[in-house]
Amino acid sequence: MGSAGSPGYWYEGALPTFTVGSVDFPMSSQAADLVMKTATVVSVVDPDANVRRSVAKLLRALGAQIEEFATAREFLDRLPTTIPVVLIAEARLPDMPGLTLLQELRARGLEMPVILLSSDADVTSAVTAMRAGALDFIEKPFIDRALVAQLSPLLELDGKPAH
Amino acid sequence: MKEKPATVFVVDDDDAVRTSLRLLLKSVGLPVETFASAQEFVDSFDAERAGCLVLDIRMPGMSGLELQQRLNEIHAIVPIVFITGHGDVPMAVEAMQHGAVDFIQKPFRDQDLIDRINQALEKDRDNRAGLKERDAIRRRMQQLTPREREVLDLVTQGKANKVIAGDLNVSQRTVEIHRARVMEKMGASSLAHLVRMVIEAERAT
Known part of the structure; x- marks a missing residue:
């Protein structure tokens, strides 16, 4: 447990730490801040800015932090620093099918719930996504109710509201 | 005590479908039993029997989804492959969320159905082996x-x-x-x- 540091610089109470070998080091306030924030980050990947905006609005109301991405590549590039508690992705992203993105996450050992959205889904692709472990497969444009139903318990489970 | 072989239980209200599935599955050597309604299946359901369920989603009386719910309530582990002539995405997603192993639309290729059924039967074998193992551990703990x-x-x-x-x-x-x-x-x-x-x-x- 780290104890060094000038008063006021560290968070009060239990200090967040990171471990190297057998030694725990206190984190910088910026790093701790990042960890706190990422605790309830929900990532939204959709090329349509309107969809991102409406999902973001909904999620903020639920107390989540939102990270928006237009493509799978942008999302994957950010992954090392921001691991969301839930991923919401369009099933037909311009650079990669949502299903492939889901499989990519699982291949990296990331088991967060994944919800796919689609405006022209067929039963076969929905079933394939569910078999691959998607939490839900929601048809646009009526996504709000279904998202709230899925996310409310998840966000309460995984973290406190961010605001 | 010799256990009965894993059986494919087919529930469909359409006589022609039941007959053709029976012939198809028999032709690949799978034991089959057919039921004209979900209720008929419930009445003779035996949780001890290994196998899988091929279930029509829309039937008069108890629907396929209702039967799935009923089986979940009694913690039945029989894997379900849904077949449907007119499924939609929400229905398919709901069935999968409630634990169906698959959901396929008519018309399907015979081989596709057989593949899915074989996957379901394999899952049932795994589930049952897991339960057996758990029982053995519990007995040892006692x-x-x-x-x-x-x-x-x-x-x-x-x-x-x-x-x-x-x-x-x-x-x-x-x-x-x-x-x-x-x-x-x-x-x-x-x-x-x-x-x-x-x-x-x-x-x-």
């Missing part, structure tokens, strides 16, 4: 004396012998002896193996 059971709980919490000795107010040597007996009775090859068995035994069925 062979432990109360004191050994205490030691097992503390050991699997990751406590060292010295700490356990303090907790139970006995000598470290005594803990070692109990611990060795626990490992032997449980058939555990290592602490990790023992922990895995305890986790397995505590899983809800």
